[in-house]
Amino acid sequence: MAAPQTQKIVVLGAGVVGLTTALKLQEKGDYAVTIVAELFPNDPLSIKYTSNWAGAHHVSLAGDDVRQQNMDRETFDEMWKLSAPGGAAEGCFLRIPQTEMYHQQPREPHELSWMPNFQTLSKESLVGGTIAGITFDTITIDTPKYLAYLMARFCAAGGAVVRASVGHINEVIEGGAGIYGPSRKATPPDAVIVCVGLGARALGGVNDSAMFPIRGQTLLVRAPWVRFGRTISSKDGLWTYIIPRRGGDVIVGGTKLVDDWYPLPRPETTEDILRRGLALCPELVPPEVRAEREGTVDDVRALIVMEGCGLRPARAGGIRLEVDWVAAKADATKTPVVFNYGHAGYGFQSSWGSASIAVGLLEKALQEGPGAHVATASTSQGADDKKNLAAHSW
Numbered sequence: 001m002a003a004p005q006t007q008k009i010v011v012l013g014a015g016v017v018g019l020t021t022a023l024k025l026q027e028k029g030d031y032a033v034t035i036v037a038e039l040f041p042n043d044p045l046s047i048k049y050t051s052n053w054a055g056a057h058h059v060s061l062a063g064d065d066v067r068q069q070n071m072d073r074e075t076f077d078e079m080w081k082l083s084a085p086g087g088a089a090e091g092c093f094l095r096i097p098q099t100e101m102y103h104q105q106p107r108e109p110h111e112l113s114w115m116p117n118f119q120t121l122s123k124e125s126l127v128g129g130t131i132a133g134i135t136f137d138t139i140t141i142d143t144p145k146y147l148a149y150l151m152a153r154f155c156a157a158g159g160a161v162v163r164a165s166v167g168h169i170n171e172v173i174e175g176g177a178g179i180y181g182p183s184r185k186a187t188p189p190d191a192v193i194v195c196v197g198l199g200a201r202a203l204g205g206v207n208d209s210a211m212f213p214i215r216g217q218t219l220l221v222r223a224p225w226v227r228f229g230r231t232i233s234s235k236d237g238l239w240t241y242i243i244p245r246r247g248g249d250v251i252v253g254g255t256k257l258v259d260d261w262y263p264l265p266r267p268e269t270t271e272d273i274l275r276r277g278l279a280l281c282p283e284l285v286p287p288e289v290r291a292e293r294e295g296t297v298d299d300v301r302a303l304i305v306m307e308g309c310g311l312r313p314a315r316a317g318g319i320r321l322e323v324d325w326v327a328a329k330a331d332a333t334k335t336p337v338v339f340n341y342g343h344a345g346y347g348f349q350s351s352w353g354s355a356s357i358a359v360g361l362l363e364k365a366l367q368e369g370p371g372a373h374v375a376t377a378s379t380s381q382g383a384d385d386k387k388n389l390a391a392h393s394w
Contacts (some may be wrong), residue, residue, distance in 0.1 A: 007366065008174050009033045009188040012203075014040045014161070015051040016143075016347050018195035019150040021340055021355040025193075025362070026159040031206025034160040034177040034189075041147035047263035050149055050197055053310025055218065055243040055251045056348040057140045059098060060112060065318075068346075073114065076138075078352040080116075092146040093139045094246040098229040101126055101133035103122045105374055110134060128232050128279070140229060141348055142245045168204030169194065173335045174328035191362055193338045197313035200341050205326070212345060213311035215260035216253065217269045219277070221303040223284050224248030232280050239277040242284070249305060250284065252277035256345075258314075265307035274300055315342025321354060323361050325370040336365035 007030065011022040014037035026033040039049040046052075058076050064070035082238060083093030099121070100112075112118060112134060121133035155161065164180035166172060169192060171179065178187035196203055201211040223244070231241040243251040252273055274297045278284060284303070317344045325334040340358040354357025 006030065008176065008187065008332045009191050009193065009362070010063075010177050011035045011187045011193045011195060012135035012166060012169070012172065013037055013195035013197060013199070013341070015049065015153070015195065015197055016054075016150070016351050017197070017340055017343055017354060018193075019147065019154060020161060020351040021193055021195055021358050023150055023154045023157065024352070024355040025359050026149045026157045028359070032158070032160075033154075034162055034336055035154070036162045036164050036166060036172065036180065037176050038163065038165045040161065040163070041144065041151050047309065047311060048199075050310045050313060051347065052144055053138070053216070053218070053308050054143045054345075054348055055241070055253065056143050057096075057243045058099065058138050058349045059229075060099065060349060061230065061346070062111060065109060067357075068319075069111070071350040071357070072346070074148045074356060075348075075350055076115075079139055079141070089146065089149050091246060092142050092149050094227070094244060095137060095139050096227060096229050096244060097135060098138045099133060099231070100151070101128065101130040101230075101232045101325060103130055103233055104302075105132050106134070112136060130232060138229065140243050140245055142247060142249075143348070145247075146348075147156055166203065169326065169337065170205055170328040173326055173337070174332070177190065189335065191336045191338065191366060193340060193358060193362065195340050195358075197341055198311055199346075200313075200315075200320075200339075206339075208315070208320070208342075210316040211342060212259050212314055212316065213261055214314045215255060215257040215262065216310050216312055216345065217255045217265050217273065218251050218253035218308045219270065219273055219304055220306040220308060221250050221252055221284065221300060222305050223250045223286075223303055225287055226250050226281070230281055240273075240280050242277065244279045251308075252281075252284070252300075256312075261311065263311075265308065265309045270307055271297075312345040313342060313347070314344035317342075319350075319354060320345055321357050321361065323365045325365075335371045336362065336370070338365070 009031050011018050014035050022033050022035050025031050060072035062072050063202040097232045115136035118136040126133050162177045162180050172192050176187035178185040200206045200208040226244045233239050241253050285299045320339045324337050326337050327334045338358050338361050
């Protein structure tokens with residue numbers, strides 16, 4: 001009996017969602033996956049590639065959204081395993097105690113009560129006028145290292161990558177990744193997975209007008225003595241956070257500005273982040289300075305390695321995880337197109353879970369054909385609820 005033919009899949013996008021989805025599919029062994037993207041993890045930093053700018057830590061804000069809860073928990077479990085001593089990607093992660101403090105009373109039971117070593121904070125330990133708080137263990141992610149790890153693991157599993165700027169999904173449906181290579185030979189794929197983040201707004205054949213940016217600005221400071229995470233919410237919905245990385249750098253943030261496309265760090269925002277970061281975490285100041293006097297903003301300013309700015313790929317209606325059948329030409333056979341984008345600020349913390357859903361949708365579509373209903377609804381934010389979505393992103 002002849003072995004089943006390997007099916008050709010093209011994944012558009014090489015951010016954390018695209019890389020994780022492509023990797024999960026390639027490692028199943030039944031597919032030949034090619035990632036087609038304009039930008040890849042090791043390229044120079046660009047406002048068009050959001051994943052390199054992320055903090056990032058795993059602190060789920062799924063609320064009542066059961067599907068988001070499941071995606072976040074699956075991802076945490078996978079990352080916790082990868083971050084274990086001697087784990088496959090230990091160097092990409094740092095296990096830390098995390099503290100979250102709120103100006104509003106969180107619901108009971110708390111949505112993070114499943115996290116390791118979860119505890120409620122005493123009122124005496126709260127700061128900044130907050131009224132409640134929790135602590136638990138989680139992981140932070142050195143995002144450039146982790147993206148490089150995903151890329152290397154994908155290629156080691158036999159995956160292929162092609163650099164190209166795709167104007168319309170019909171290009172890929174009709175010609176596959178081959179039309180962008182030296183031979184320019186058409187190799188129509190069996191399916192396409194779209195993981196292009198904010199690019200879904202402009203990609204022909206998708207043109208998702210529900211996509212919008214939530215601009216985030218952060219500082220990367222050198223403070224290897226900080227080995228804990230801390231987040232505080234202000235009364236106006238702004239969050240200040242401290243996210244240390246394994247190598248000794250610390251992300252200090254941030255901002256959540258809806259529909260703000262400005263691609264560079266703003267100096268006045270840097271000053272605001274410095275002030276808020278120091279107030280939340282006086283420990284950012286070097287220990288030897290704190291031993292002599294109270295730390296200042298200038299002490300933290302001297303530690304700045306880089307100012308960062310990224311555009312979180314948010315979507316009114318939440319993550320798009322569904323299948324459509326598309327014909328590149330009027331007389332052509334339809335090809336399944338799986339959509340997995342619109343993760344706002346929680347792409348890292350839901351990446352493995354959303355990849356599992358996308359792979360499941362793909363396999364069901366390939367098995368049942370275009371007559372089957374295989375779409376799954378987007379997450380449950382309302383179409384105009386951008387403010388609420390911004391509050392649930394890094």
